[in-house]
Amino acid sequence: MNNQEITQANKLRCPRSQLSYIKRNGHTYYGKQNHQCLMCGRQFVVREQSVSEDKRELIKSLLLERLCLRGICRVLKVSLLVAAQFCRTALSDHAGRFAVGRANRRRN
Numbered sequence: 001m002n003n004q005e006i007t008q009a010n011k012l013r014c015p016r017s018q019l020s021y022i023k024r025n026g027h028t029y030y031g032k033q034n035h036q037c038l039m040c041g042r043q044f045v046v047r048e049q050s051v052s053e054d055k056r057e058l059i060k061s062l063l064l065e066r067l068c069l070r071g072i073c074r075v076l077k078v079s080l081l082v083a084a085q086f087c088r089t090a091l092s093d094h095a096g097r098f099a100v101g102r103a104n105r106r107r108n
């Protein structure tokens with residue numbers, strides 16, 4: 001670890017103990033840098049900014065094509081939680097489009 005990486009790591013604080021004794025601890029499945037607190041052992045990933053506008057539009061169009069959410073996550077390397085939260089808002093925007101499918105399924 002060079003000096004720049006040490007100072008960058010020292011800016012981080014553990015979400016549990018709020019201490020800055022942090023080491024880099026490999027990468028997550030989605031390729032994000034994982035960190036571990038040297039005092040309490042808690043592992044965490046620094047939260048990035050929200051998904052870019054281009055990616056949001058792409059997710060929205062893929063959802064409208066009815067691709068599965070997990071498939072979208074794998075291809076775009078977005079976490080399932082982020083995609084699910086975005087999916088909820090995107091589907092509420094297009095609620096009328098999906099209501100037709102639900103109405104056709106009901107048979108009494």
Ligand SMILES: [Zn+2]
Nearest residue numbers: 014017037040
């Ligand atoms: Zn800690």
